[in-house]
Amino acid sequence: MAKQSRTEQGRVIKAVASKFFVDVDGDVKVCFARKKLKFDGNIYVGDYVEIAKDRDAYVIEAVKERKNQLIRPYVSNVDVCLIMVASEPEPDFVLVDKVIVNCLEEGIEPVIVANKSDISVLDLSEYQSIVKCFNISAETGKGVPEVFDYVEGKTVCLAGQSAVGKSSLINAILDSDECEIGDLAKKIKRGKNTTRRTEIYNLGGTYLMDTCGFSMLEAVDIEPENLRLYFDDLEMFRKECKFNTCTHINEPDCAVKQHIGKEIGTGRYDRYKIIYDELVERRKNKYE
Ligand SMILES: Nc1nc2c(ncn2[C@@H]2O[C@H](COP(=O)(O)OP(=O)(O)OP(=O)(O)O)[C@@H](O)[C@H]2O)c(=O)[nH]1
Ligand SMILES: [Mg+2]
Ligand SMILES: [Zn+2]
Missing domain, CATH: 2.40.50.140 (Nucleic acid-binding proteins)
Known part of the structure; x- marks a missing residue:
């Protein structure tokens, strides 16, 4: 009692x-x-x-029961995931697309944040029709207030490769140097995994999750045939495909293929196929 x-x-x-x-x-x-x-x-x-x-x-x-969770990074009860990329280290958009799939599966809104716009501005045109995108510089502060406005009051997970500037963005938002900032290893042009554990910074009810960088990720365990459901930019043309269950891989009269390089980014479709093949491979291994 x-x-x-x-x-x-x-x-x-x-x-x-x-x-x-x-x-x-x-x-x-x-x-x-x-x-x-x-x-x-x-x-x-x-x-x-x-x-x-x-x-x-x-x-x-x-x-308490979780609303959702991610395995990489290990976090729970997330509203928005800021998927961060930068011109350096070289972006891995397969990784980005897998994070998008995993977020959608968990009911988390994926948002792409291209950082370091003071060095060079990444082309996000393939993503503009599917997710909210920002071009920012954590260093100069350009675009940082817009990102904060967008996520204010929410639980926000920052995810992406090491050294893209996740901790730098949190510092820019908090206007402090609470998060430790790393460096880019000049020779290998990769990050050094400065952030070693996930930590939440609570800014008046906006929960900012600083997480560890990663370069490997598995898409969630779904059937390859269902991957299309996580690619809105492809799915919007499925009605034009001959088969209602078209996966847009090998089926005859696939309309999606007609739109590649036009409304559908070539890179997006290529990455769709890469992830599809990985899921096929994984299913094979499971039953062997
Ligand atoms: N030019 C430029 N450099 C930046 C910007 N944001 C971050 N950096 C630099 O990028 C490097 C990595 O930044 P971090 O914030 O430590 O990156 P991180 O994503 O937290 O990396 P991990 O903790 O290892 O996952 C540092 O040298 C920063 O100074 C930016 O907007 N412009
Ligand atoms: Mg960090
Ligand atoms: Zn199709």
């Missing part, structure tokens, strides 16, 4: 070893987790939790 009254609600904003940092109305409490929860491997940054004081320590008693 007394225990009940000591229960508080909060949100996990960071995990370090066995400690979880839980934001309770702006007050951060360091918590341990009940053994059972920990061994399920089941507390994500972004989780809403119930904590209670157990003698001198705070303990996470329960994790």
Whole structure:
């Protein structure tokens, strides 16, 4: 009974070893987790939790049901995912398209943010009809207020390759240098994985999730035949295809192919096929 009254609600904003940092109305409490929860491997940054004081320590008693979750980065209860790219490191748009698929599967809005526009502006024309796109510079601040306006009040996950400027954008929004900024390894033109763990920065109810860069990602486990449902730019022409279930790969009289290089970006279609083949390959391996 007394225990009940000591229960508080909060949100996990960071995990370090066995400690979880839980934001309770702006007050951060360091918590341990009940053994059972920990061994399920089941507390994500972004989780809403119930904590209670157990003698001198705070303990996470329960994790509330998640609205959604991503595996890469490991986060939960996300509204918008800012998929960040930059001219340096060289963008990997297969990775971008996989993140879009994974977001759509989880009901998260994908948004593309091309950073470092002070160096060069990336061509996002293939994406303009499918997702909201921004060209910004975290360094000069160009476009940063527009991004913030778009996500204000939401839980926002920043995702993408190392050194695209995820932490830099959060710093620009917070107007601080709270996040550690890395460098581009000049020789290999790749990032150095400066951010090592996911952390949430709460700016008056806008939750900004700084995450670790990654260069490998699997699309969610869907049937290859269903991949088309995650490519709106292709799907909008399916009605013109001969077969209603056309996957736009090998079927005869596929109308989508007529639109490639016009309304549908050539790169988008090529990447669709790459991801399709990966899903076919994965299904084969599963049943072997
Ligand atoms: N020219 C330019 N450089 C930028 C901009 N934003 C970030 N950088 C630089 O890019 C490098 C990487 O920035 P970070 O913010 O650490 O990148 P990150 O995406 O957080 O990288 P990880 O934490 O490793 O995943 C740093 O040297 C930044 O100074 C920008 O708008 N313009
Ligand atoms: Mg970082
Ligand atoms: Zn087709």
